[in-house]
Amino acid sequence: MRRPKTQEPSAQSRQVEAGASGGEGGGDTEMTQQETAPGPALSKKVKPPKECFLIQPKETNEDATKTRKRKKKKITDILAKSEPKPGTPEDLQKLMKDYYSSSRSVIELEELTLPDSCFLKANDLTHSLSSYLKEVCPKWVKLRKSHSEKKSVLMLIICGSAIRAVELIRSMTAFKGDSKVMKLFAKHIKVQEQVKLLEKRVVHLGVGTPGRIKELIKQGGLHLNPLKFLIFDWNWRDQKLRRMMDIPEIRKEVFELLEMGVLSLCKTESLKLGLF
Template sequence: MSLSTKRRSKGRGLQCKRTEKQSTNCLQQTSVDPSDDEAIEKASDNRTATPQDSDSKPAVTKKRKQPTECFLSQPEEKQESTVKAKKRKKKKISDILEKSAPKPGVPADLQNLLSQHFGENRSVIEIEELKLSDSCFLPANDLTHSFSSYLKEICPKWAKLRKNHKEKKSVVMLVICSSALRSLELIKSMTAFKGDCRVLKLFAKHIKIKEQMSMLEKGVFHIGVGTPGRVKALVEQDGLCLNSTKYMILDWNWRDQKLRRMMDIPEIKKETIDLLEMSIIKLCREGSVKLGLF
């Protein structure tokens, strides 16, 4: 053999040995023992861990959104609680009057009531015309009198007035109260004062206004006891004349089952003020009628 061929064969042999060594090294590095189950499980865990981490990221963002929902629900609860608190704070007139001590009515109370009622709709001159001086009022009840004893105090000459009164369609004394039942109570409680004088019921319950007008036209009555609405209607229809009236008594201090006085009831208050404005205030300013607060 020639030298060139020998050198070529040696070079090929060296290259084969090198390739075999490289292949054995790669197999040692990459080969995994098939019996090693723990290594396989670890490798599978490492491979599956990466998608789980990527999936867990949006779950964290969902949990972060929850506080915003709670924050929105809190003010609604506060609004409901404030509404409930406001409803509880509302008090009725009976609750307020139950805590307040009873005070006797005085002429200043009626004056203030009239000024408050007409203050917004009337001019200064008109309000001055509705004011009453202290001389227009009778002594007020100090809460120690019965109705008969109070009438005896303010009308010491009642027997004389009763005998001189002979006019029809009129009464000497007019008593205004809040209801028909209260009217009957006052009529019963004045037996010691009225004597043999005639008393007329002037309320609307179970009594027609035509019957009351016919009774006033036919007979002579000394005292009229009733509600402001019916008395006002009789005056408007000329069934009752107030020119012969000397005393007008307001059942001012009495309270009903709800602890309301007659001026605490809106309807009774309005009708009483309308009756006063219609003719009573003018007669009081002229000096022919005296007002009393029982």
Template sequence: MLASKNDFCGDFWLLKNVSFDPSDDEAVEKASDNRTATHQDSDSKPAVKKKRKQPTECFLSQPEEKQETTVKAKRRKKKKISDILQKTASKPGVPADLQNLLSQHFGENRSVIEIEELKLSDSCFLPSNDLTHSFSSYLKEICPKWAKLRRNHKEKKSVVMLVMCLSLFIFFIARSMTAFKGDCRVLKLFAKHIKIKEQMNMLEKGVFHIGVGTPGRVKALVEQDGLCLNSTKYMILDWNWRDQKLRRMMDIPEIKKETIDLLEMSIIKLCREGSVKLGLF
């Protein structure tokens, strides 16, 4: 089929206007190479990260919680014996107090019959101090015939009157009886600064009318036959005086035990026989 004239003329016009330069192919290749190179460079460079805005913290306002008032449990302060004794008013000692003390001490270890044997009748006791007397005035009331007893006492290793108290109270007792004792001799029977052998030697060599001492030392002297109680007529127990800690003699366990042991050893028997009278000062 023959091409038309119009088609032939169009092709001629295109060929006429297109210039064939051999360098154009190279330029096209270079341009394409440049494009690929720039594309590769752009790919090789790390992408610049845009800085993200840090989100600002947002706090929701909450209603304030009411602080719970926690009440701490108070520790119970352990009661001291001085606190208890400070609240208890001093009462005059009576025979029933000593009887109750003996019953409580021996109640668990003794039979009913043995406890009955330790009980004393009211006739075994002297009038108790009503807290209005000094020691001298109290002795004058309970021993109106003291002068006669003092003159008749000639035995060694013995005393007419025994006063049992704490060691701190011994010197006060010895000084406070000056108006009562007259010219009688008083021997201090306690463990501090005086050895028991020295006291035994003094009792053997001389005659003493009053012995003022602690229950422990008097008990030791009786056990070692340094002190004889056959001539003793009165035994006075300090019942009301208190030390700096407000303790009485019977509030201290060791002293209380020594006192009860001494009473059980010989005093209760002598009281039952009527030769010794007990007094609570």
């Protein structure tokens, strides 16, 4: 049997169907076309401002940190431009009280106070080491000739480093004369070797760091009773413009050294302190 031919929809019916479909799904078709169509390039550039906004607080913190670091560096610039002030006995007294204020009672702090009579004239920054020592120790030659006790010195010069100690020894040539000078620092020299040298020979002058001098006293290699002068390399500054007492480690060792018999000798006025 022959199948009946299907009639193609007329143009009028197609228009009716298109109108019906346009009423029901036309909006979906338009939205689909809008979604598949490539969006404008500007829509992808919206994120960078958001990212910049999120990163902004971190940049602010870093900038603040850099600003603080720059302010700290300016302290060195101020010190470099400011006029140096010579150290005074009051500076040493104040440093001692500040150092022990948290661990000592009021009565103990008063016991640390030294009489003015135990201090030599401070350097006014016009002296070389030799000229300063000649001024504060005018009878040095006589003292040197009468000194014959081993394991001791007549004068100790305390500084912050081995390099500085060598510089001081070279700069005191005009003062020391025939005096026997010994380096008292840890660099390249063992403490046992220094103890043996102090036992064998008479030494008049010792130049070194507080840590090594303290160790020699602990081991019995150096006695303080014959000591007459204790000079601090107070006013000299290193490349960072720090004085010896500005460095916490050295300041701690100096105060520990003072408590190993130096303070008691100062109070009996048998020992004099000087700030060079």
